[in-house]
Amino acid sequence: MLEKILQTKREELKEIQLGQQEDVQKISFYQALQNKARPVSLIAEVKKASPSKGLIKESFNPVQIAKQYVKGGANALSVLTDETYFKGHHTYLTNIKKEVSIPVLRKDFIIDSLQVEQSARIGADAILLIGEAMSPEKLYELYLQAKELHLDCLVEVHSREVLQGILTIFTPEIIGINNRNLHTFQTKLQQTEEISQFVPKESLMVSESGIFTYKDVQTVKKAGANAILVGESLMRQEDQTTAIYDLFGEEVYEN
């Protein structure tokens, strides 16, 4: 599946249009994740659909969802911009960025410097770089380019081998462990437990995918995660603010 997606991205690259620089202020994704109001920080994902789950949210208003996440105290947002497989769009990110004051991560399959440039222009504060999608050398090249454009990077890995390959080249500030198996699409939180011991102490560690309950939050917290990236379980609920409180086992009385 990843190979198929990357093939589509290579095709799209031939017709990529960079567009104008959006007039927005960049803010630090890294710093937002350091905020310790909860046991782990939350990156809440605006996600309409996925290849494995199909359509996740029927009535989808990206800006409204983003605002509900902010109200629930999310530290940062992740916005899917891939159109073909996740039914996302780069305008979702731009529109959200203009309406919120927390940092926004561009969730896409970035494999080329043009996409990094484009991410900066559409108003992203951070980008995702997937270890399994390119060589560690290429990843480092894009990481450095992103830094120059004041974009933080979430460096995602699915396996210990790929993480270790990256660490021979450099130490990313933020490392994401994806709990989703790239071949079977199944998620298991054990992935975080197994790989976390190889994450350097100086990196912020994010556990991604398959987090549904407060128990799941505690499991990855115990494994050393500083932050979590959650999409589906929050998107499936009616109200995304309440969804966040539920995820953290919080009781909130509104008056």
Ligand SMILES: O=P(O)(O)OC[C@@H](O)[C@@H](O)c1c[nH]c2ccccc12
């Ligand atoms: O919806 P979930 O299971 O909570 O997962 C969110 C996020 O981790 C997932 O969307 C994701 C992780 N890495 C990606 C790379 C591309 C697209 C999507 C992803």
